[in-house]
Amino acid sequence: MSTLPTKLPTDTWVVATWDEFIQTVEDPAYQKAKGYYYKGQMRIETMSVGPDHAKDNGIIATTVTLFGAIKGIPLNCLDNCSYRKTGIRECQPDISYYVGERSQLAPTGTSIANLDVIPPPDIAIEISDSTLADDKGEKRLLYEDTGVAEYWIVDVQKAEIIAFEIIPNGGSRRITQSQILPGLEMAVLEETLRRSRQMSHSQVVAWLLTQFQS
Incomplete structure (x- = not known):
């Protein structure tokens, strides 16, 4: 079971397993977001591009x-x-x-x-x-x-x-x-x-x- 909060903090590094990262980036809610994973942390960037x-x-x-x-x-x-x-x-x-x-x-x-x-x-x-x-x-x-x-x-x-x-x-x-x-x-x-x-x-x-x- 995922330990991530229901509302994931974005545009910051969050402690997460690799499986949790994959679960997040494959979520349709983050389809247009950018995903990074490094040393047990993930960062999901959802900020609009100006x-x-x-x-x-x-x-x-x-x-x-x-x-x-x-x-x-x-x-x-x-x-x-x-x-x-x-x-x-x-x-x-x-x-x-x-x-x-x-x-x-x-x-x-x-x-x-x-x-x-x-x-x-x-x-x-x-x-x-x-x-x-x-x-x-x-x-x-x-x-x-x-x-x-x-x-x-x-x-x-x-x-x-x-x-x-x-x-x-x-x-x-x-x-x-x-x-x-x-x-x-x-x-x-x-x-x-x-x-x-x-x-x-x-x-x-x-x-x-x-x-x-x-």
């Missing part, structure tokens, strides 16, 4: 994909894909990328991506409007253990990028340029965010073309 979050999500995904196209770097972008290591952890980054030779390893199908049989993405990105503290804290540890190569946090309110390279033997360190996408500066991504506040996305992309083709 226009600023949605716009930043779109322009960052467009920017990274455009960079790959111009530089000839194969990549596959996944939007809000859930990654599950059965019984251990689950995460659902806003954007994730498989890059280079690993681009062909990106999961397909309609089921949750099973990390028991596929590798994790190279880059995981969280768009942080009201979840910044958690994205910099517990989720950073979650992504370190998930085994992504880089973890980026987009601070919607400040139009800033907080990017980390995940160290294989544990931990992470701040970076100002992607190590997975050489030449992609976080400063350019931040300028992209700032310009998107004043310009249409098509105008921003036109500016990006001049940056990436130079």
Whole structure:
């Protein structure tokens, strides 16, 4: 029998077994929620996505994909894909990328991506409007253990990028340029965010073309 309360606290970490987490994310009431599980705790995010979050999500995904196209770097972008290591952890980054030779390893199908049989993405990105503290804290540890190569946090309110390279033997360190996408500066991504506040996305992309083709 589940020990979870009838009305589950959301947008915070709650002590739960793996079975309780699965029971929750499979509940139709949380069909549109994002689910995370890490070290015996789960977090169900049900906060609505506002226009600023949605716009930043779109322009960052467009920017990274455009960079790959111009530089000839194969990549596959996944939007809000859930990654599950059965019984251990689950995460659902806003954007994730498989890059280079690993681009062909990106999961397909309609089921949750099973990390028991596929590798994790190279880059995981969280768009942080009201979840910044958690994205910099517990989720950073979650992504370190998930085994992504880089973890980026987009601070919607400040139009800033907080990017980390995940160290294989544990931990992470701040970076100002992607190590997975050489030449992609976080400063350019931040300028992209700032310009998107004043310009249409098509105008921003036109500016990006001049940056990436130079």
